[in-house]
Amino acid sequence: MRDVASLKYGYALYEVALKEDKLDEYLEDLKGILDVFKASPELLEFLRHPEITLQNKLAVLSNVFRGRIQDEILRLLDLLVRNDRIDDFRYIYKDYRKFALEHKGIKIALVKTAVPLNDEERNLIKVKFSKIYDSDIEIDEIIDEEIIGGIWVRVKDDVYDGTIKSKLDTMKKTLLSNSEVEIG
Known part of the structure; x- marks a missing residue:
């Protein structure tokens, strides 16, 4: 279920992207990750699974995304997995997208x-x-x-x-x- 945390994550990421002048790059990376999760629900299920160790989850995240997305976004995914909030990702994407598009008018x-x-x-x-x-x-x-x-x-x-x-x-x-x- 969506809560205020996803809005805060989305806004914090937006502020970082503004500061780094990477609004579009972050948006593209977030959309790409969402597409990967939609195309591979097994990956999302793996990241949710309570019996898989945190180290294994983080290793898979790193293997799948390192070098393909901005480091800040990889850190966000890491944080979401560590806090069992990976399901919030789609809401974070939507919130970030809203902030980024509004910034661009x-x-x-x-x-x-x-x-x-x-x-x-x-x-x-x-x-x-x-x-x-x-x-x-x-x-x-x-x-x-x-x-x-x-x-x-x-x-x-x-x-x-x-x-x-x-x-x-x-x-x-x-x-x-x-x-x-x-x-x-």
């Missing part, structure tokens, strides 16, 4: 749809929200079949809900409130 749009977006739809969303926010937009996509159709977008604290589920819920509330008035 780029906003993140969380987009939920019932089916995956195609490139044209992605570009339309980017163009529309870039105009609204006068900023470049990066899209994080989530597939949520419960919304039935349409699109739900959150940029910072603003939510744009054009989903069929939302429209059906509104219709249901309207119908129920109208029937209560007539009955009462």
Whole structure:
């Protein structure tokens, strides 16, 4: 479960990257590590396993990543493994990415749809929200079949809900409130 520690790790890494002028390099390394964990769930399971010694876990981390990622990020992985927090890595990546993109003036749009977006739809969303926010937009996509159709977008604290589920819920509330008035 996500907690405040991942936010602190992400922010601390962001501050180090700023100081070293390596914002993009850190972001690329973090994304690469996330990709490795997604492609090799066995590695993540190995790093989580309570019966594998810390020395073995750190040796594997070193063998897999040393020389391929920034030393600070390798130290972060080391720290996460030592404190049994490797599952926080994905949250740290997300938090770091948010800080890095905001620093560059780029906003993140969380987009939920019932089916995956195609490139044209992605570009339309980017163009529309870039105009609204006068900023470049990066899209994080989530597939949520419960919304039935349409699109739900959150940029910072603003939510744009054009989903069929939302429209059906509104219709249901309207119908129920109208029937209560007539009955009462």
